Amino acid sequence: MLRALHKFPGLIAAVLIIVMTLSGAVLSVLPAWEGAQTPARSEPGLTVATLAERVTLTYPGVEQIRRAPSGRITAFYFDNGRPGAVVIDPETGAGVADFEPSAFQRWMTNLHRSLFLGDAGRLTAAAGAGALLVLSLSGLMLTARRVGGWRNIFARLRGPLMGRLHVEVARLTVVGLLLSSITALFMTASTFDLIPQSIGPAFPAEVSGQTGAGPGNIALLRETPVKRLRELSFPYPGDPTDVFTLKTGSGSGYLDQGTGATLVWSDAGPWQRLTETIYMLHTGQGAAWLGLILGLMALGAPFMAGTGVILWVQASRARPRIKGNVAAGQADTILLVGSEGGSTWGFAATLHGALTQAGHSVHVDAMARFAPDRYTNAKRVILLAATYGEGTAPASAKGFLERLETRSEARKIPLAVLGFGDRQFPEFCGYAIHVARAAQEKGWPELMPMATIDRQSPQEFARWGRALGEVIGTPLDLSHSPAIPRSHALTLVSRRDYGADMQAPAAILRFALPKAGVFARLKGRGFGRFAPGDLLGILPDGSPVPRFYSLASGTRDRFLEICVSRHPGGLCSGQLLNLSPGGSVQGFVRHNRAFRPAHNRKPVILIGAGTGIGPLAGFARANRPGRPMHLYFGARHPDSDLFYAQELQDWQADKRLTSVTTAFSRTPSRAWVQDALRADAPRIARLIEDGAQVLVCGGRDMAAGVAEALADILIPAGLTPALLKAEARYVEDTY
């Protein structure tokens, strides 16, 4: 609900808000500009009477003197029947320049408040301000939810860059956007007479009928400092029934031109004061510095409109559209998905379709948005949970366990957990098991025992569906074919072969970037951007399930490079290693943002073995000289599988790599990479104490050995790999 409240006004009003805020930012500069051009006022005690006398001497036909909030004083006069207007130097009463309202300011003001469309435009602009207000408030609440409460509202942000930028700019500018949008709505209401208007004093019923009291003889003008003046109108020459009209910051009234007496005076009412204050807050007229700050903050809105639309496109692409998703409060079945890359959403869509066809009303949502208080009609909750890394929550399930701790409402609804994973990994379905255990401990009734799906097996899913059908009394036929991401034909440009003499063939394969037209890229069908450490999914012939390889290159390199070794009986690695330059495979990119060097200047320690060198070489290639980067690399034999041997020398020479330490297992030294680490323990401990980040890539056995070695190395420093992992200073990519 909150997200929808943020998303839809944002998308609809994005263009409108961009126009309003950009024009507002331009206008915000004008009060300061006007102030800078106004003659400096050097007499602090100058009264309206003195000023008016000085002006009358220079311009005997003066009709009116006005003071703008910037301090600029303008006189309107008639000279021989010709109207004139000048900016006055208050010290002399002489004109310094002809007063000509700025056409640019008028044009910009009309764009800003009415889009040149009169009252319809004013209402449209007000709708834009309303949308901005709703967006600011809902965005604030979303931010509070994201960082875990209002107390943490300025906490450090985590997550993908685009989302971080969006929230970072929002936190800096939301105060200004709130102020500007609220005052804008008030001003529109005032324009349409929805705010009580103050009525000035009625014209006096009786005047003295005499003339001759110059401004210098009028007591009220002698008491009023110029600082308080708004405008002073002179009586028509030769009309004894006319009067002086004075408006100041505190009110307005009429003064007799014969006696100088104050005939009528009325103080500004509270509504008028409020209206004037709001006008000042919105325009910065009278508070130029505030105007500049608000103008600067207004620039945040176009930025957030841009990043917001990008975020929306990214999110809508990340998961399949669920047709006929029932609202949480009406559904009898709640389907919650914990997915990292998006494939589990496909299973959820299939299950949703089958249950809906069987007459159930089903609500599908991310596990991260678990909200049991809304499940008022739910008879069952089904969790489809993938596992990320070694048993941690996948992206769309972040925070689920914490919510489970605090929300007791859901524990009455029977629960089924289905885990998705890969049996090749030690923590198969680790997260799903964790969730099932937590639910059991909380006394959540079990709808059916926890089940698992290995490597997206359609057969296992169909079997689980039949079991679920028996439990709920409606036969279910789940036929799911995993959604294959949009892939592109990748053409091999070059290959470098290794390891043939050790009966362990491997190669560095370099593919050309697939070409996509501008239109395809705009529609999001281009290949997309990628960085070293991201994954290249390859779809081998004869299997719909992609295999993933770590990329050793980024978009900037203009090619795709991976390091592949042949697995005994491996379908995909076999096809890749049989590929000759000019041949092609189908592939796509999957982001792996957790595995890349942090954005700072701290040292980096890269540890890898075998083809695990791939992403590490990519990091080194993308490194800027000046950031210390140390590589520890394990291979079999320098003559056989020392991948990137030439580049490693070059990168050391141009300081992209600070040091390279190798360990060879098939030479007389018989060393593993963890042996090289232990041999270098003091330096590694020092680097990590200085804040270094450790990135490990390679086989799982090697990673375990490295973790063990590092644990020993870090004992003197009082650190552990687990502590570093919690700070994202120890990240692994293992296979």
Place this chain on the structure above:
Amino acid sequence: MKTLLSALALTTALTVPGLALAKPVTLTTNLNAYGGDGAYLALYVTDAQGTYMGSLWMAGGKAKYYEHLSDWYRATAGNPAEIDGITGASVGAGQQLKITLDLADALFDAGYQLHIDASVEEMRDSPSEVVVPLTTAGAGQPVPGRRYIRDFTYDM
């Protein structure tokens, strides 16, 4: 003033729809290209002494700006009943305002004067920019304004 008004068979305005004692009069106001937003114009009638008699037309819809039509505002205290039903849009720079009203015959050649107050946002107020006696002979004669109004003509 009340007796005078009833003698002239006036309603809120000085217009007399469909009566034999009235004739259609076209009021044409041409504005200068003064380089500003749309002008608010108040057209109203006073007697020879300048006493307000009634309003003919108000160009400009937002009551909060009426105080800048200062002569009209002073005479009426901004009372909206004075311009009920005879209010139109403001008039852009360089544009023309043309209105046709049935005016009582008794208004002409009797010393009455037609005033136009003008005002433009962010620019000077221009009360009684045009003051023209209503006479049969004066019909069709353009009268220049001082600042915003290039000329004003009434035709019978």
